[in-house]
Amino acid sequence: xxxxxxxxxxxxxxxxxxxxxxxxxxxxxxxxxxxxxxxxxxxxxxxxxxxxxxxxxxxxxxxxxxxxxxxxxxxxxxxxxxxxxxxxxxxxxxxxxxxxxxxxxxxxxxxxxxxxxxxxxxxxxxxxxxxxxxxxxxxxxxxxxxxxxxxxxxxxxxxxxxxxxxxxxxxxxxxxxxxxxxxxxxxxxxxxxxxxxxxxxxxxxxxxxxxxxxxxxxxxxxxxxxxxxxxxxxxxxxxxxxxxxxxxxxxxxxxxxxxxxxxxxx
Ligand code: NAD
Numbered sequence: 001x002x003x004x005x006x007x008x009x010x011x012x013x014x015x016x017x018x019x020x021x022x023x024x025x026x027x028x029x030x031x032x033x034x035x036x037x038x039x040x041x042x043x044x045x046x047x048x049x050x051x052x053x054x055x056x057x058x059x060x061x062x063x064x065x066x067x068x069x070x071x072x073x074x075x076x077x078x079x080x081x082x083x084x085x086x087x088x089x090x091x092x093x094x095x096x097x098x099x100x101x102x103x104x105x106x107x108x109x110x111x112x113x114x115x116x117x118x119x120x121x122x123x124x125x126x127x128x129x130x131x132x133x134x135x136x137x138x139x140x141x142x143x144x145x146x147x148x149x150x151x152x153x154x155x156x157x158x159x160x161x162x163x164x165x166x167x168x169x170x171x172x173x174x175x176x177x178x179x180x181x182x183x184x185x186x187x188x189x190x191x192x193x194x195x196x197x198x199x200x201x202x203x204x205x206x207x208x209x210x211x212x213x214x215x216x217x218x219x220x221x222x223x224x225x226x227x228x229x230x231x232x233x234x235x236x237x238x239x240x241x242x243x244x245x246x247x248x249x250x251x252x253x254x255x256x257x258x259x260x261x262x263x264x265x266x
Contacts, residue, residue, distance in 0.1 A: 008035050009034040009035050009036035009092075010036070010058075010060070011037075012031070012036040012037070012060075012091040013036070013039070013060070013084075013087040013089055013090050014028075014031045014038045014090075014091065014093075014236075015038075015039045015090060015092070015127070016028045016031070016038060017041040017042075017070050017094065017096050018041070018042055018043075018097030018147075019038075019040040019048065019096070020040075020042030020043070020044050020046075020047030020048045020050070020051055021042075022195075022199060023096055023195065023228045023229060023232075024042070024051075024094070024147075025225070026225035026226045027232050027233070028040055028055060030230065030233050031092070032055040032058060032063065033056055035058050035059070037058055037060035037061050037063060038063045038064075039064040040052055040066065041066045041067065042067060042097070043067070044067070045065075045067040048065055052065050064086060066082070067079075069123075070095075070097045070124075070126060071122050071126070073126055076126035076127055076130065077130050080093075080127060080130035080131060080134075081130060084134050089134075089138065089140065090134055090135075090140070090142060091142055092142065092143055092144075092145070092236045093127060093131035093144045093145075094144075094145050094146075095124040095128055095144065095146045096147040097119060098119060098120045098147060099116060099119050100116060100159050100162040100199070101159075101161065102158050103158065103159075103160075104158060105158070105160045108160055108161070112161065113160065116162055117161055117164065117165055120161075120168075120169070121172075124169065128146075128172075131144060132144075132180065132185070135180075135183070136183065143185065143187070143235070145187075145188055145236050146172070146189040146190075147190055147228070148169040148170065148173075148191040149166040149169075149191055149192060150191055150251050150255050151166045151167075152167055152169055152170045152191050153167075153191075154255060166191075169247075170247055173187050173245060174245045177245030177246075178245060186241075187244060187245065188246050188248065189247040190247070190248050191248065191249045191251065191255075192223060192250055193217065193222075193223055193250065193251025193252055193254035193255070194216075194251075195225060195227075196224055196225070197225050204222075210222075216258060217253065218252060218253030218261055220252075223251070223252055227250060231250045234248075235248060
């Protein structure tokens with residue numbers, strides 16, 4: 001199977017984690033719309049089934065469901081290996097599943113901290129490891145895209161585990177990129193800003209909070225899941241064939257020090 005080219009993803013085999021809703025579901029939809037055969041994972045089988053049911057059929061074969069917890073070693077390894085066997089290979093691995101648990105840092109429980117790290121760091125590592133192992137054994141020039149966050153570089157008070165986990169993603173991506181560059185395997189991340197997905201229900205459904213969020217963003221609006229999916233597809237495509245080890249911030253300018261939009265310091 002050739003690497004994804006500029007004609008879309010026809011015939012490509014793609015695995016997307018956390019595809020039951022939000023960014024993962026939008027990403028699966030865009031890949032399938034461009035002809036890819038997609039294997040979908042989510043912790044929850046019901047939303048996963050809904051995403052699957054909405055995907056267009058593709059010539060490469062039926063899309064696959066792989067419900068399960070990405071942070072569980074046996075589950076993560078098995079679901080990816082069985083998808084690879086069923087699809088006859090893998091070209092793109094999208095490590096997208098992620099969670100956050102709020103708590104003041106002085107009272108964060110070990111359980112909550114460990115749970116966030118398990119999904120956002122260990123889960124990404126396990127899924128990437130399964131893909132990389134297959135690509136090394138088969139000589140495939142595959143590509144990984146990880147969903148990071150603006151909190152890869154911006155602190156997130158009250159979300160210590162989330163901040164730590166997304167900071168880790170940046171270095172994991174650069175490490176894998178360097179380790180596998182000579183094999184033609186590329187690894188990148190997309191770092192969303194504030195996106196309208198179910199993860200952000202608390203402010204999406206509150207007009208006052210929604211306006212407050214919008215005011216903090218230089219482009220004055222949250223992003224849509226499809227806008228993140230577009231960036232993920234770009235990094236997976238042949239148009240990004242010389243890009244590896246990078247985090248692409250897709251955030252309406254959120255990482256641009258918005259307070260400097262007007263000149264207050266001179
Ligand atoms: P979401 O909560 O809407 O969707 C995440 C999906 O991941 C859910 O369907 C959930 O069931 C699944 N999931 C959670 N734990 C899992 C596990 N252990 N195994 C398998 N699946 C699991 O969130 P989203 O906004 O679509 O976020 C997707 C990714 O984007 C996450 O990594 C998140 O950190 C990142 N992100 C989101 C935003 C945003 O504003 N929405 C901003 C920055 C980064």
